[in-house]
Amino acid sequence: xxxxxxxxxxxxxxxxxxxxxSGLLRPGDRLPSVRQTCTRRGVSPATVFQAYGLLxxxxxxxxxxxxxxxxxxxxxxxxxxxxxxxxxxATPVAVAALAFDLLERTRDPAVVPxxxxxxxxxxxPIEALARSAGRALRRLKPEQxxxxxxxxxxxxxQALLRRHALQGVPLTDDELVITHGAMEALNLCLQAVTRPxxxxxxxxxxxxxxxxxxERLQLRAVEVPTDPQEGLDLDALDALLQQRRVAACWxxxxxxxxxxxxxxxxxxxxxxxxxxxxxxPLIEDDVYAELQSDARRPLPAKAHDTQGEVLYCSxxxxxxxxxxxxxxxxxxxxxxxxxxxxxxxxxxxxxPPQLALADYLAHGGYDRHLRQLRAAxxxxxxxxxxxxxxxxxxxxxxxxxxxxxFLWLELPAxxxxxxxxxxxxxxxxxxxxGVLFSADRRFTHHLRLNTGHPDDARVPDAVRRLGxxxxxQLAHGGQAPAGQAPA
Amino acid sequence: xxxxxxxxxxxxxxxxxxxxxSGLLRPGDRLPSVRQTCTRRGVSPATVFQAYGLLxxxxxxxxxxxxxxxxxxxxxxxxxxxxxxxxxxATPVAVAALAFDLLERTRDPAVVPxxxxxxxxxxxPIEALARSAGRALRRLKPEQxxxxxxxxxxxxxQALLRRHALQGVPLTDDELVITHGAMEALNLCLQAVTRPxxxxxxxxxxxxxxxxxxERLQLRAVEVPTDPQEGLDLDALDALLQQRRVAACWxxxxxxxxxxxxxxxxxxxxxxxxxxxxxxPLIEDDVYAELQSDARRPLPAKAHDTQGEVLYCSxxxxxxxxxxxxxxxxxxxxxxxxxxxxxxxxxxxxxPPQLALADYLAHGGYDRHLRQLRAAxxxxxxxxxxxxxxxxxxxxxxxxxxxxxFLWLELPAxxxxxxxxxxxxxxxxxxxxGVLFSADRRFTHHLRLNTGHPDDARVPDAVRRLGxxxxxQLAHGGQAPAGQAPA
Numbered sequence: 020x021x022x023x024x025x026x027x028x029x030x031x032x033x034x035x036x037x038x039x040x041s042g043l044l045r046p047g048d049r050l051p052s053v054r055q056t057c058t059r060r061g062v063s064p065a066t067v068f069q070a071y072g073l074l075x076x077x078x079x080x081x082x083x084x085x086x087x088x089x090x091x092x093x094x095x096x097x098x099x100x101x102x103x104x105x106x107x108x109a110t111p112v113a114v115a116a117l118a119f120d121l122l123e124r125t126r127d128p129a130v131v132p133x134x135x136x137x138x139x140x141x142x143x144p145i146e147a148l149a150r151s152a153g154r155a156l157r158r159l160k161p162e163q164x165x166x167x168x169x170x171x172x173x174x175x176x177q178a179l180l181r182r183h184a185l186q187g188v189p190l191t192d193d194e195l196v197i198t199h200g201a202m203e204a205l206n207l208c209l210q211a212v213t214r215p216x217x218x219x220x221x222x223x224x225x226x227x228x229x230x231x232x233x234e235r236l237q238l239r240a241v242e243v244p245t246d247p248q249e250g251l252d253l254d255a256l257d258a259l260l261q262q263r264r265v266a267a268c269w270x271x272x273x274x275x276x277x278x279x280x281x282x283x284x285x286x287x288x289x290x291x292x293x294x295x296x297x298x299x300p301l302i303e304d305d306v307y308a309e310l311q312s313d314a315r316r317p318l319p320a321k322a323h324d325t326q327g328e329v330l331y332c333s334x335x336x337x338x339x340x341x342x343x344x345x346x347x348x349x350x351x352x353x354x355x356x357x358x359x360x361x362x363x364x365x366x367x368x369x370x371p372p373q374l375a376l377a378d379y380l381a382h383g384g385y386d387r388h389l390r391q392l393r394a395a396x397x398x399x400x401x402x403x404x405x406x407x408x409x410x411x412x413x414x415x416x417x418x419x420x421x422x423x424x425f426l427w428l429e430l431p432a433x434x435x436x437x438x439x440x441x442x443x444x445x446x447x448x449x450x451x452x453g454v455l456f457s458a459d460r461r462f463t464h465h466l467r468l469n470t471g472h473p474d475d476a477r478v479p480d481a482v483r484r485l486g487x488x489x490x491x492q493l494a495h496g497g498q499a500p501a502g503q504a505p506a
Numbered sequence: 507x508x509x510x511x512x513x514x515x516x517x518x519x520x521x522x523x524x525x526x527x528s529g530l531l532r533p534g535d536r537l538p539s540v541r542q543t544c545t546r547r548g549v550s551p552a553t554v555f556q557a558y559g560l561l562x563x564x565x566x567x568x569x570x571x572x573x574x575x576x577x578x579x580x581x582x583x584x585x586x587x588x589x590x591x592x593x594x595x596a597t598p599v600a601v602a603a604l605a606f607d608l609l610e611r612t613r614d615p616a617v618v619p620x621x622x623x624x625x626x627x628x629x630x631p632i633e634a635l636a637r638s639a640g641r642a643l644r645r646l647k648p649e650q651x652x653x654x655x656x657x658x659x660x661x662x663x664q665a666l667l668r669r670h671a672l673q674g675v676p677l678t679d680d681e682l683v684i685t686h687g688a689m690e691a692l693n694l695c696l697q698a699v700t701r702p703x704x705x706x707x708x709x710x711x712x713x714x715x716x717x718x719x720x721e722r723l724q725l726r727a728v729e730v731p732t733d734p735q736e737g738l739d740l741d742a743l744d745a746l747l748q749q750r751r752v753a754a755c756w757x758x759x760x761x762x763x764x765x766x767x768x769x770x771x772x773x774x775x776x777x778x779x780x781x782x783x784x785x786x787p788l789i790e791d792d793v794y795a796e797l798q799s800d801a802r803r804p805l806p807a808k809a810h811d812t813q814g815e816v817l818y819c820s821x822x823x824x825x826x827x828x829x830x831x832x833x834x835x836x837x838x839x840x841x842x843x844x845x846x847x848x849x850x851x852x853x854x855x856x857x858p859p860q861l862a863l864a865d866y867l868a869h870g871g872y873d874r875h876l877r878q879l880r881a882a883x884x885x886x887x888x889x890x891x892x893x894x895x896x897x898x899x900x901x902x903x904x905x906x907x908x909x910x911x912f913l914w915l916e917l918p919a920x921x922x923x924x925x926x927x928x929x930x931x932x933x934x935x936x937x938x939x940g941v942l943f944s945a946d947r948r949f950t951h952h953l954r955l956n957t958g959h960p961d962d963a964r965v966p967d968a969v970r971r972l973g974x975x976x977x978x979q980l981a982h983g984g985q986a987p988a989g990q991a992p993a
Binding site for chain 2: 118119122123126127128132135137139140141143145148149152153156157159161162163164165166167168169199200202203206210214215228231232234235237341342343344345358359360362363364365366367368369370371372375
């Protein structure tokens with residue numbers, strides 16, 4: 020399914036996983052030491068650390084200081100508790116104003132970017148993209164400009180269709196529309212299947228941009244419990260759909276933001292079938308697909324769609340070209356509506372970035388770049404997780420995503436992370452408070468940390484300082500804002 | 507107000523205008539011959555033809571075949587009759603589906619582009635823009651990418667603020683937001699001041715993209731009569747505002763699309779004051795400002811705004827860089843709302859085009875390009891007008907805009923221009939039927955022709971053929987589509 024070959028550490032991690040599942044290694048067993056494994060497998064210590072790190076993320080093993088790695092009984096620290104009940108009322112969405120202020124300040128280069136939505140820009144092939152842009156623009160013929168279709172540049176469309184097909188997702192040419200980033204794709208898809216006042220089912224916690232889009236379109240959100248390992252709770256979704264009319268369901272099945280949850284392959288056809296049964300379109304946000312550490316990746320829900328009711332959205336902003344604003348929608352039987360809305364909203368997507376990216380996808384070494392990017396992100400995630408373990412208050416829970424560049428923390432319930440984030444920002448450290456990820460202001464003691472800056476020397480101290488601020492708040496009995504009790 | 511020097515033909519036209527207004531030349535007088543004027547002024551015949559063409563456009567003189575140019579009593583052919591009454595009901599908008607099919611086909615390079623929304627791509631400095639893109643991307647620092655603000659690249663913002671200030675429009679830095687073309691700017695501004703179900707006053711005829719935006723946001727349009735010379739009818743607008751609540755007024759005071767109307771300078775403060783009196787925000791679409799032939803240009807309505815209630819929108823798509831999708835909004839006191847909506851819709855505008863255009867505005871020779879572009883567009887407009895006069899049915903009326911690349915034709919009332927456009931498209935000739943420009947399907951015998959392809963050798967035959975098709979339809983008593991009587 021992946022175009023990339025498995026790395027050595029992937030292979031090593033896969034072998035160890037097999038050993039654990041088969042019972043060769045049992046709970047409490049100590050793993051071979053790093054040195055032993057290097058000798059036996061003929062690999063470097065870095066490879067072994069990465070492999071063990073992945074197993075740790077998956078909750079299969081744990082590190083015991085000055086002792087070594089041990090097989091775990093069952094992951095204790097990786098599950099974030101979820102609100103189990105479906106809320107009685109769908110909630111009008113109004114988180115944008117809050118998010119706006121925090122996010123704008125996050126972009127200041129002087130601020131440590133733990134609240135950022137993007138990995139470090141240094142991880143992207145800026146020079147190769149500039150060369151591609153130069154080549155593509157020198158080749159540009161005038162008639163290409165005015166004949167550019169609403170659906171996008173043919174060469175880029177072809178490159179994307181080919182890549183998706185190789186990954187087991189046969190999108191069709193006539194459903195594909197190039198958009199101004201995934202954000203526009205998601206907005207167009209959402210508008211294609213809803214009307215103001217409608218209710219949309221979203222994950223809980225939910226990527227704040229989804230909540231913004233709902234707010235902009237005057238839709239109501241109903242949050243469905245979502246597990247850091249299993250993704251969206253299908254039983255809860257089923258119960259919801261039997262209770263009330265829902266116009267659409269917006270899901271990020273792979274490396275969900277902020278949880279990092281990747282819904283197992285086996286549950287994805289069930290998600291598609293459940294929604295089809297209730298006649299509810301699925302908007303699938305797949306922007307993190309290329310950032311999965313696992314060589315073995317589940318197919319997107321789109322691959323299981325037989326009715327044309329999955330509106331698939333993705334982009335190159337997280338994996339190749341942040342700031343270039345090139346995304347796409349493959350909207351199944353809603354494609355004509357999406358294309359018309361695209362024409363009404365922005366006519367067409369900027370041509371120069373499309374041409375540059377088509378050239379890069381053909382000649383730029385995309386898969387090599389992705390291998391390097393994933394390795395850097397894996398490193399960043401493991402580092403930050405270790406610092407959180409070292410410095411955050413007792414009882415802090417932390418997710419272990421299999422890729423990407425976010426960790427989701429549940430702090431002790433007395434902590435108000437919105438106040439924490441404001442205090443940290445005053446010291447030049449950004450972070451994303453849990454309330455951003457909920458239309459009904461849940462997750463008051465949760466925090467999303469960006470781990471995608473593995474070479475930023477300020478990060479270790481910033482994580483330590485966040486932990487200190489949290490411990491200080493706890494020592495003072497929490498600092499809830501006026502009028503709101505600590506959860 | 508313009509950064510460009512007046513051309514020789516502008517100067518000559520200005521002198522002749524002065525002579526007519528002062529009574530030196532009176533109605534019926536024959537103008538000096540082209541040869542005489544060449545000798546007296548030391549200019550080329552082309553300069554004299556261009557000057558006389560401009561005077562003809564302004565309705566001041568007329569050409570009599572094989573005789574010469576004469577001062578006109580009063581323009582007889584330049585006024586398009588308008589629906590005078592304010593409609594009793596605001597109309598939900600649904601023209602997008604119709605426009606979509608016609609416009610997509612218009613982009614086929616094999617089709618003669620009389621229905622296109624853009625001038626010929628060969629008129630734009632593609633190579634200079636490619637050089638600017640190369641320079642700008644080589645200079646790009648990684649931190650610029652992730653620190654890019656929702657408001658846009660600082661260098662581009664600075665260049666635009668400077669240019670507007672030199673033209674007498676002092677926009678402020680904190681109201682300016684760079685957008686994905688003017689279309690996004692207009693959509694964001696519209697959404698900032700309306701809610702679904704609201705009524706918006708628009709010109710009649712009205713640029714179809716405005717109607718699309720209204721349709722997308724589920725707004726109702728009320729059309730206000732608009733004169734090809736004077737622009738929006740302020741008395742009709744006043745009457746409307748006294749009758750009903752209007753959430754916003756969307757106006758294109760300069761080179762209105764499709765009429766080509768430029769509201770005289772003296773009426774603009776009155777427009778702003780009238781709307782302010784009724785508390786109605788003005789959305790000003792100024793994308794054609796740089797395409798005015800006149801050296802003496804009226805200030806945009808924005809320059810008369812004292813309350814922050816003019817939301818000014820423009821772009822570089824029509825005058826410099828079609829397909830690059832770089833526009834802007836300066837939304838006065840609604841700027842924060844516009845910026846938040848921008849973040850919710852598309853986060854930020856693509857960075858590479860912004861950087862390239864900032865470089866071009868600093869080094870590319872923009873004013874020289876604009877002089878060449880305006881001269882080419884003037885030539886195209888005069889040519890097509892002459893061919894229409896020669897080949898269209900008796901009674902056809904035609905506008906004479908002072909710049910840009912559109913002519914608006916009123917054909918005899920029995921003609922159905924939608925059927926005409928479909929027939930012509932079947933022969934490889936595109937055109938824009940009048941019904942596209944109205945929410946209530948007025949202008950059934952009107953046609954917008956793109957004149958921005960002065961070097962396209964297919965155009966003369968295409969215009970002749972359109973005229974033939976119109977005459978043929980007239981000979982058969984009109985060809986109204988089933989269920990709709992000819993207007």
